[in-house]
Amino acid sequence: MFGTFKNGVTSGVLAGLLWGWVSMLVNSISGAFPFEHTILYNLVVFSAGGIIFGLITGGFLTLLGGRLPFNSVLPKAVLISTSFWLVLRLGGLGLAMTEPERYHPDIPQTAQGLVLAVALGVILSFFWKKDPAINPR
Amino acid sequence: MEIVRELENSKGLLLAVLVVTMACAMVVIAYGVDPVAPGVHDAFHDFRHTLGMPCH
Numbered sequence A: 001m002f003g004t005f006k007n008g009v010t011s012g013v014l015a016g017l018l019w020g021w022v023s024m025l026v027n028s029i030s031g032a033f034p035f036e037h038t039i040l041y042n043l044v045v046f047s048a049g050g051i052i053f054g055l056i057t058g059g060f061l062t063l064l065g066g067r068l069p070f071n072s073v074l075p076k077a078v079l080i081s082t083s084f085w086l087v088l089r090l091g092g093l094g095l096a097m098t099e100p101e102r103y104h105p106d107i108p109q110t111a112q113g114l115v116l117a118v119a120l121g122v123i124l125s126f127f128w129k130k131d132p133a134i135n136p137r
Numbered sequence B: 001m002e003i004v005r006e007l008e009n010s011k012g013l014l015l016a017v018l019v020v021t022m023a024c025a026m027v028v029i030a031y032g033v034d035p036v037a038p039g040v041h042d043a044f045h046d047f048r049h050t051l052g053m054p055c056h
Helices: A003-028 A039-065 A071-098 A105-128 B002-009 B011-030 B047-052
Strands: none
Touching: A003 A039, A003 A105, A003 B047, A039 A071, A039 A105, A039 B011, A039 B047, A071 A105, A071 B011, A105 B011, A105 B047
């Protein structure tokens, strides 16, 4: 494994929490989707969603990081986060094809999602490097 | 904790936990499948749109 499970989860949770807030900020600036809920509500939801996504990404980085053909943790984390997002997006595409009246894809939101997926990998790599258990001073 | 030690030592268990977590995240967060979990569509609606997941 690439690092320990505990370190991977810790880094993933912290990175995901920060990423959730960054996602809120990016969407507010880009205007890809006008928020339908209040800021406080979205703060809680984006934090929870970010933590879960960060946890999954950190976990897979722990599990698969040693097998990826990169020396640095940054490309590994970005590859895992974007792959995770791509899997979700392809599943959404399948749902849109089976239930087109229920699921509508949107190109600006999809593009934003891809950018945010890369951002999650970057943030996770930052927290990964900062973890003293992985990089003791 | 015992479960943490088990996860540290078992790649298979870690993979299983991650896959289950991912499946739950897909149902609840990414797609908001109301027939499976009532109310989740509205709960993570804005988050889902921000990530680019299709929704009405």
